[in-house]
Amino acid sequence: MKRVVFSTEVGKVCPECQQAIKQCHCQQLKNDIPLGDGIVRIQRETKGRKGKGVTLISGLPLNAKELKTLAKELKQRCSTGGAIKQGVVEIQGDHRELLKSLLESKGYAVKISGG
Known part of the structure; x- marks a missing residue:
């Protein structure tokens, strides 16, 4: 052929x-759409940020356009800034519990890791 x-x-x-x-x-x-295990993971990270923490959200089964829309909504609900880097949503500050409740209300299985 x-x-x-x-x-x-x-x-x-x-x-x-x-x-x-x-x-x-x-x-x-x-x-x-990235392949994953169906669990959205939320963690806090301070490495390379001069001590300032960000909340990372990974494992979202969304394409780039949907991910951008969701990230915008989450940043507005947390009243803070953020970015999307390599399919991972970064929200400035420690908003793990708020983000968990917001994502669970949208039907995602969410797991929090990190201290």
Whole structure:
């Protein structure tokens, strides 16, 4: 079987669905949602932050767009800033208990670790 990987008309072509890369959704769906064990983990970290702690939320089974929306909502509820780095949501300060209750109300199984 001969598979097309490039076309002069559309450029690069997805090998699975034979659509132009810009129109392909199959790779995007596979790569966006991380595989995990279904448990959202919340921990506090101070390493490399000059003693200032952040709360890290990992294991969320969401794609990048949904993760950004959820992070924005969580930051607003905690009245603080934060960021998303490599699929991990960072919330400034120690908000483990509040974040646990917020995520559990959304239907996630949550586990708190770290002291």
